[in-house]
Amino acid sequence: MKRTCDANHCSVRVDMNKGMCPDHWHQVPVAIQRRIYAAARAHKTSAQRLSSIEFLEAWADAVEAVATAEGRLTRNAFRSLANMVKQRQLTAGRK
Numbered sequence: 001m002k003r004t005c006d007a008n009h010c011s012v013r014v015d016m017n018k019g020m021c022p023d024h025w026h027q028v029p030v031a032i033q034r035r036i037y038a039a040a041r042a043h044k045t046s047a048q049r050l051s052s053i054e055f056l057e058a059w060a061d062a063v064e065a066v067a068t069a070e071g072r073l074t075r076n077a078f079r080s081l082a083n084m085v086k087q088r089q090l091t092a093g094r095k
């Protein structure tokens with residue numbers, strides 16, 4: 001199965017288990033790539049990853065790094081999702 005590259009404004013189709021096309025992935029700073037790999041190892045399924053603050057924030061940083069490099073910083077759905085998960089965990093912690 002295929003999906004669209006997560007970089008803003010990119011319509012390249014990538015494999016389901018890849019988040020970005022090779023061109024965009026290579027623009028992600030190595031430090032961020034390492035955080036993504038580490039978070040991905042700790043969270044095997046996509047459902048786990050999409051509720052992991054570490055993974056979502058690393059991925060949001062990756063999307064932002066590419067967008068900044070391209071001078072096209074716009075919305076970042078992963079940042080919104082990371083903030084939502086954070087908020088939910090904060091609320092859960094208060095109960």
Ligand SMILES: [Zn+2]
Pocket residue numbers: 005006007010011012020021022023024
């Ligand atoms: Zn791309």
